[in-house]
Amino acid sequence: MSVDHTTRPNPALRGTWRLEPAGSTVEFTGRHFFFLPVRGSVPVRSGRAELGTDGGLLRLDAAAGAAGFESGNPQRDTAVRGPRFLDAERYPELRLxxxxxxxxDGLGLAGLLEVKGRATPVTFTVDELTVRGERAVVRAGALVDRHACGVGGMRGLVGAELRVRVRAEFVREG
Structure with a gap:
């Protein structure tokens, strides 16, 4: 069953859903020198969502590993994991x-993105919600201002805006 992305989740989705890290991704695109695209990812660690009897959100918590930041450029990856950017040693998780x-205007999620201990409002637009039996896959995206999140390194060389894409696979619990 696919759910049209312009409608609210169906009450049939009520209950608790566990995020499957192996089937989930967090990818980003930013700008270096304000025009060269930089793509990368962080690994999904864990998560859980709970929907009420009307299909409304009761709870959603998810975590990704800051130390697993990867862009394909080892020098850049080390710098971004460091204290000027994600400070992964002190703040090992990014949390939503x-x-x-x-x-x-279609299905979305309002929440707080926690980076380096600072919670910043974020709004994800859901592009796709597919439910097959006890599994659900959500594809969503958001624009994130890295400066608002406390990630201010290289302001003159790296753009503030990151385009974040998420693929989240959930399995119904119980």
Missing amino acids: TGERLLDE
């Missing part, structure tokens, strides 16, 4: 806490 589902 969902606050509510949005359905004004």
Whole structure:
């Protein structure tokens, strides 16, 4: 069953869903020198979502590993994991806490993105929600201001805006 992305989740989705890290991804695109694209990813560690009887969001928590940041350039990756950017040694996780589902202009998720201990509001637009039996896959994207998240290194060389793409695979619990 596929759910049209312009509608709110169906009450049939109620219950608790566990995020499957192996089937999930967090990818980003940023700009170096403000025009050269830089692509990369961070590994998904864990997550759980709970939907109420009406299909509304009761809880969403997800974590990705900052130390696993990868862009294909080892020198850049080491720098981004370091204290000027993600400070992965002190802050090993990037966390997303969902606050509510949005359905004004299609399905979305409003939440808080925690980077380096700082929680910043973020809104994801859901492009696809596919449910097959006890599995659900969500594809969503957001624009994130890295400076607002406390990631301010190389302001003159690296753009502030990151385009984040998420593929989240969930399995129903119980």
